[in-house]
Amino acid sequence: MIKRLPPLNSLRVFESAARHLSFTRAAEELYVTQAAVSHQIKTLEEFLGLKLFKRRNRSLLLTKEGQNYFSDMKDIFSAIQEATDKLLERSEKGALTISLPPSFAIQWLVPRLADFNRQQPDIDVRIKAVDKDEGSLFDDVDVAIYYGKGHWPGLRADKLYQEFLIPLCSPLLLHGEKPLIELSDLAGHTLLHDTSRQEWKQFVKENDISGVNVNHGPIFSHSTMVLQAAAHGQGVALGNNVLAQPELASGRLVAPFDKVLMTDNAFYVVCHEKQADTGRIATFRDWMIARAKQEQEEMLDE
Known part of the structure; x- marks a missing residue:
């Protein structure tokens, strides 16, 4: 008994x-x-x-x-x-499965993983690229990177980067037969679109640019594709400020104008609320948040 x-x-x-x-x-x-x-x-x-x-x-x-x-x-x-x-x-040790958009994985996380691995050699990171988050974490996912407005009920979401979009092109296109000097010069170039044409439409409207046909130009399903097309001189892209950093740093892409398009979206690191502050999940979250903060502060100092 x-x-x-x-x-x-x-x-x-x-x-x-x-x-x-x-x-x-x-x-x-x-x-x-x-x-x-x-x-x-x-x-x-x-x-x-x-x-x-x-x-x-x-x-x-x-x-x-x-x-x-x-x-x-x-x-x-x-x-x-x-x-x-x-x-x-x-x-705090073992495998950690991270779900995130392919473009963020390629452009941001993968190049920085060596730093995390040096700091946490006992944690094996598993990357799971997904095209769209479901607003909830499945059992096989410990941490996710979500893109949106930060409202996912039942989940802890910490903002990494607020999004703004920048017109970007190849240096060859910038100084080519039709140089990009004024915003009106966009009328002579192909616009490259990420998922839809809505962002270019908004940019053209906010800056009151005439003569630009936003209803033409290729549409790509991933941001990385748009950036690569722009780097190869195929047109002008509206690049995400975070995802475009590798190409901007290497000089493969340049920003011909000082105009940006602010959006309501951001990248967030997301996990279950009860798991946010313990074990390897907390270790990875803390690393991502600290790394994003450090890089943004360094950009402001430049």
């Missing part, structure tokens, strides 16, 4: 109160009221049929039974803490 255990929450309160010999300090440690501490101690004493504390001249003392009980409880709580620490240590 299984014996009934004492209320576990009351045990936790008792351990804290006995360690501090103070209901007030126990309440502060556990983020509850002093009345709640008193209630839990009373519940435990009623369950045991014994008094565990006695008051003397504004001080709190353990009874003999309370002292013996606390001595045993200390070892039990220490064992629980040790077991928890071991579990968390193991959870």
Whole structure:
């Protein structure tokens, strides 16, 4: 026959109160009221049929039974803490599956993975490229990179990069037969589209550019394809500020104008709320957030 255990929450309160010999300090440690501490101690004493504390001249003392009980409880709580620490240590190692858009994987994450691997050699990263997130994480995914407005119920989402779009082209196109000097010069060039023509339509409208036919030009399903087409001189693209960085840094793409198109979208690192702050998931999240912050600060300093 299984014996009934004492209320576990009351045990936790008792351990804290006995360690501090103070209901007030126990309440502060556990983020509850002093009345709640008193209630839990009373519940435990009623369950045991014994008094565990006695008051003397504004001080709190353990009874003999309370002292013996606390001595045993200390070892039990220490064992629980040790077991928890071991579990968390193991959870900080092993495989980590990351789901993210192909373009972000190719342009941002993969080139930086060596840095993460150096810092965390015990974590094996598995990359899973997906064309579109489902707004929820499947069982085989630990962390994801989502692109959107940051509202995914039940998930922890931390912003990495706010998006803005930049007109980009090959240096050869910039200084070719039809140089790109003014925004109106776009009328003489092919526009390259990412998924739809909506972004170029918005850019042309916001900047009041006339003579530009936004209803022509190839449409690509991935941002990387658009950037590669622009780098090969096939037209002018509206490139994402994050995804275009490798081509801009290498000089394969240049920004002929100082105009940008701001959007409501951003890249977010996403995981289940309950897993966000422990183990290898927290380690990877912290690395991504810190790396993105560092690079944005460096760009502002340039």
